[in-house]
Amino acid sequence: MDTTDRSDVADLLRGLPAVDAIARDARLSDLPQRAVVREARRLLDAVRDAVRDGSLGRSDATRDALVARLREAVHASLAQRHRRVINATGIAAGYAVVEVDPRSGQRNQREEAVAALLTELTGAPAAIVVNNNAAAVVLVLRALAEGREVVVSRGELVEIGGGFRMPDVMAQSGCRMVEVGTTNRTHLRDYERAIGPATAMLLKVHTSNFRVLGFCASPALGELATLGRARGVCVFDDLGSGLLAPEVPEGLGDEPRVRDSLAAGVNVVSFSGDKLLGGPQCGIVLGDAALVARIRAHPLYRAVRCDKLTLAALEATLLIYRDGDPLAEVPALRAIARSPDALCDVATRLSVALSIDGASVRVSESFAGSGANPARALPSFAVVLPGGARVAERLRQFARPAVFCRVADDAVWLDARTLADEDLDEVARVIRSALSC
Numbered sequence: 001m002d003t004t005d006r007s008d009v010a011d012l013l014r015g016l017p018a019v020d021a022i023a024r025d026a027r028l029s030d031l032p033q034r035a036v037v038r039e040a041r042r043l044l045d046a047v048r049d050a051v052r053d054g055s056l057g058r059s060d061a062t063r064d065a066l067v068a069r070l071r072e073a074v075h076a077s078l079a080q081r082h083r084r085v086i087n088a089t090g091i092a093a094g095y096a097v098v099e100v101d102p103r104s105g106q107r108n109q110r111e112e113a114v115a116a117l118l119t120e121l122t123g124a125p126a127a128i129v130v131n132n133n134a135a136a137v138v139l140v141l142r143a144l145a146e147g148r149e150v151v152v153s154r155g156e157l158v159e160i161g162g163g164f165r166m167p168d169v170m171a172q173s174g175c176r177m178v179e180v181g182t183t184n185r186t187h188l189r190d191y192e193r194a195i196g197p198a199t200a201m202l203l204k205v206h207t208s209n210f211r212v213l214g215f216c217a218s219p220a221l222g223e224l225a226t227l228g229r230a231r232g233v234c235v236f237d238d239l240g241s242g243l244l245a246p247e248v249p250e251g252l253g254d255e256p257r258v259r260d261s262l263a264a265g266v267n268v269v270s271f272s273g274d275k276l277l278g279g280p281q282c283g284i285v286l287g288d289a290a291l292v293a294r295i296r297a298h299p300l301y302r303a304v305r306c307d308k309l310t311l312a313a314l315e316a317t318l319l320i321y322r323d324g325d326p327l328a329e330v331p332a333l334r335a336i337a338r339s340p341d342a343l344c345d346v347a348t349r350l351s352v353a354l355s356i357d358g359a360s361v362r363v364s365e366s367f368a369g370s371g372a373n374p375a376r377a378l379p380s381f382a383v384v385l386p387g388g389a390r391v392a393e394r395l396r397q398f399a400r401p402a403v404f405c406r407v408a409d410d411a412v413w414l415d416a417r418t419l420a421d422e423d424l425d426e427v428a429r430v431i432r433s434a435l436s437c
Ligand SMILES: *Cc1c(COP(=O)(O)O)cnc(C)c1O
Pocket: 132, 133, 134, 135, 137, 158, 160, 164, 205, 206, 207, 208, 209, 238, 239, 240, 241, 271, 272, 273, 282, 283, 371
């Protein structure tokens, strides 16, 4: 290296901005300041090394070039963390926004408080909470029917996904499954004939994620409960989605409510805390006090009970049901309950705020999600952007918060159903910024 080169390097190094100066650049003001400072320090170290060994020239060390590289570095570093995302898929259920009061306290107190809320809200005599509804079903079967027979309709041998298949769950729980009826029609007398000395339970499974339409039949839950009581076998209803709200939003069709199942007289019900309920991942078991006590005393309970933070989050969600307005405050229900007019308005406002060439507002179809009302799409509206999968990928990767959307007909569909009114300006801003960087 000759003298001119060396003075050039010294010149370049002197010309580099300080960490603070570049971190305060207005073009980075939408990014978290701490991450910007951290990445600015890292970037400038790397740039200095590269200038010294001659691998970085003047044109790569300009302020503009450094800001662009810093922006990328901050994005990449944030991509590794858990973070808030914007749901523009139009699929309503399955995500929760609750403010958790993390005050510490005895686990038992939390458990009791949650059980008290559940019994108050549903009228069930007793309640326990475990990790998820899959665990709840296995636990109930093991505690109440292990080594004995469980009668179930052939029309309800569901696979939920993630390997949860009713026949396998029965086998895992040590129960003998007795199938009755046919795929489309099962009658009360089918259950009646199947009950024998080894029968422990009649099981009803909500066909969450599919529908059999046409020539089909199954006995009313109340009839099943009466039969179980007359013959001394317990009746267990695996409800799946767990609709707890007193009013059923129009978009949910015939989705069964928890309180209807209990009112029909079944002995035990179970459902997810994170489907239509809109709470944290957990499984809820409600039922007769003596049966719930047996379930709670089973050794498996200790292995599948949920942690304190989950209980705190569930408590916060249940308080909305007790003291608030779940259709307005639980995101999944609020999204499902929105009217087409309101959705058209949201999509139009988003489109205006985005002001992107080629964007249009189109009629769209969204879904309740979580296996609720799977056969019926909910009419919705979407802002459609040109670009397809490539643009969708950019929105997931570079937008902060990340934006999740649907891709169809080689375009990106931002469905209004799951976008909150108060978030529209932010959504427009992060999308514009992700598409321009
Ligand atoms: C979803 C579902 C389950 C499993 O619930 P998780 O909370 O996801 O474990 C079990 N049974 C039925 C009928 C379901 O719909």
